[in-house]
Amino acid sequence: MEIKTAVTSLSALAHEGRLTVFRALVRAGQSGMAAGRIADESGTPANTLSAQLNILSQAGLITSERQGRSIIYSACFDQMSDLIVFLMEDCCAGEACVATSVEAAANRVLCCTTENKELTQ
Amino acid sequence: MEIKTAVTSLSALAHEGRLTVFRALVRAGQSGMAAGRIADESGTPANTLSAQLNILSQAGLITSERQGRSIIYSACFDQMSDLIVFLMEDCCAGEACVATSVEAAANRVLCCTTENKELTQ
DNA sequence: TCGATATTTCAACGATACTGGAAGTATGGA
DNA sequence: TCCATACTTCCAGTATCGTTGAAATATCGA
Incomplete structure (x- = not known):
């Protein structure tokens, strides 16, 4: 971006x-x-x-x-995803603490999504 | 946040x-x-x-x-990290595609950080 | 203490953004 | 065809933002 x-x-x-x-x-x-x-x-x-x-x-x-x-x-x-990736890669480059927090958040979101899918299936 | x-x-x-x-x-x-x-x-x-x-x-x-x-x-x-997490959790809630892209980006960043640390040690 | 350097604060201006009234456009139903 | 509904566009007023010259503040070295 x-x-x-x-x-x-x-x-x-x-x-x-x-x-x-x-x-x-x-x-x-x-x-x-x-x-x-x-x-x-x-x-x-x-x-x-x-x-x-x-x-x-x-x-x-x-x-x-x-x-x-x-x-x-x-x-x-799509645009939101690109923006978040831009902020993380271009505006926090190499900062492990940011990437770790964000990765954890991504996992929480993915986890919830999976749960929701299981519930609705 | x-x-x-x-x-x-x-x-x-x-x-x-x-x-x-x-x-x-x-x-x-x-x-x-x-x-x-x-x-x-x-x-x-x-x-x-x-x-x-x-x-x-x-x-x-x-x-x-x-x-x-x-x-x-x-x-x-810290603030940047909070902002990114807010955008992902509160503004993309449950969207697996976003979380997947972002998680991949986080992994790239973490990978680079690790490489850098290895190089500088 | 004085002058040079590094940066901030103040004041004022022009530019841009935000809002809401009024009017315009598109759609569906009688 | 006409009216009601659902939004948008236009326009004007107000507010906020961004930049800059000028002046102020802080620090260091002579």
Whole structure:
């Protein structure tokens, strides 16, 4: 990931409203959420939210798809994954303590995912 | 990590100049770099750089220590580690693809660190 | 103590970002 | 075709950010 791309992604996430929206979309998973529902749940006016979604979208962090009158937004994990890897490799290079913590977190996430899959299968 | 803290850290890094400075400090390692040298190498005026360092410092991403007339700045990895873990756990929850990529990156970093240690011992 | 060096703080400005009212566009149903 | 719904775009006001010149502070050596 190039530094300019990283700055764009970081800027998009560096706003409490947008970060909250992004996390809501992460929790919503693959089915995503309609813009209107996000606006309702966050109590943000529709036009303000639209601007926030646009910034996240231009940063490649979310994608949208129209479904009837609604537009469904969902988190796009590729960009987030690239960003995290960039932060770890290019911004913490060679720091074992960071890599160890992060690896442990990755294992916790993988563990939970596996558990969830087992539960839902 | 709380969301406000995350936003502060993300904001501090969401600026090309500041991110470049932070990466330079990461590369400099434990010995750090004097403010003047950072200014020279980045071609940034001293007062502009001072403001940038202040923002990174207030976000807990770097620390400083006076040494004679110089002030030595160095990267503070704890905060960065917390931020990466926050992004992975709270902003990618349950996404195996992210955790897998990140875990692989963590392993690469750990591998390099080990190699470096072997070389320098 | 004085001057040189290293860095920060202050004040002001221009630039950019954020918000929300009003108007515009797209879709589906009557 | 017309209306309601669901969003977006446009625009203007306000707030915040980023940079810089000038002045202040801290340290060291003579």
